[in-house]
Amino acid sequence: MKYVHRQIEDYIQRSIKTFPCLAVTGPRQSGKSTLLMNTLQGYNYITLDDPLARQRALSDPHLFLDTAGQNVILDEIQWAPQLMSYIKMRVDQHRDAMGAYVFTGSLQFPMIKNLSDSLAGRIALLDLLPFSVEEKRTSIFLNNTRESFVHAAIRTSYPEPALNSELDVSTWAGAYVQTYLERDVRSLHNIGNLSSFQHFIQLLASRCSQILNMSQFANDLGISVPTVKSWLSILEAGRIIYLLPPYYGNLGKRITKSPKVYFLDIGLVCYLTGIRDADHLLKGPLAGPLFENFCIAETIKLFFNRGRRGNLFYLRTNNNLEVDLLIEESFETVTPVEIKFHQTPNLRMGSNIARFQELFSKLKIHNGLILSLSEESVPLTRKIFTVTFDDYLKQVAESIR
16 A cells, blocks of 8 residues: 555654654554654664564663664564663763654553653654544545545544455454454453453443543443543553543633543444444434544544644533533633534534633633534634634644644
């Protein structure tokens, strides 16, 4: 398959000119190795998935690093975390050698803990998520928002199934989930019962875009709330899910304190919930939550692909005022966004934004946005606009610069 350029490439080039080390983490099969081999040509590539390479790294780190040389990509570094202390010594001896070591890893939390402890101040950290819509469009014709949504749901946004129309997505997704459970979860975490953990993922998928009720999950699965928290942290660290926190600010109201749960690829949600075709997707009960999840995931990718962690929130008060997404540009400066699975926006869809603007007038609130399937951006009121998906992405991208 032809290489698809990734939006994060510029930030990789900047990082290797500024830091001795760079780590690119992200979910399995998001394209990390392909990205680095195409972006950092001339680097020596070594994967620690190879048992022989891993054994050499663990048994004789000095010889392994001598042989690897400088300007090396060490793929799947989580399999040999002991290398970090040896790399630190070499980096400290040659502090002016920028971009000498580049790492990848599929599980963010254990890897980042090791890297942060060992290479504090010496390493840049970036995340690569599955394709964004903009990245897909360089190789796939997607005519409008609806087509982009359907493609992400039915073909996923992972490079292989997204680009290869001959690949059976259900088979690919089943193997992906099984590999994730067996290799990443079982190998690196103390999960007692993998079938219960898989059932937990399926329950999460069926409740995507909802406020997370940990006690309910614990009751449904017959596990403790601390176990639910632990399992959530594993999925979040592996960039399978994203927990959108509630917005507090200085609102002076009783605010729901639980996060909302989103998957970073809605194709996995469709696989886990049995959605296999566009008709089932668009007419089924998860159409609205999945469209909301799609829009939130694309917003997150905008920030991650620019080396940033967005200040993204949602709002729900005790009197049932809810705003799907608040994008905070600076302290108490926010853009409210409502996401509607609808092709004909109307003024009623902006009622929550209008209430938010009225009740929290002490905040600096930008014009509210209604994001839907509509292909026309028009004002609904002086402070509320319905925007196309493309115009929304452009507006958020401008705010990141």
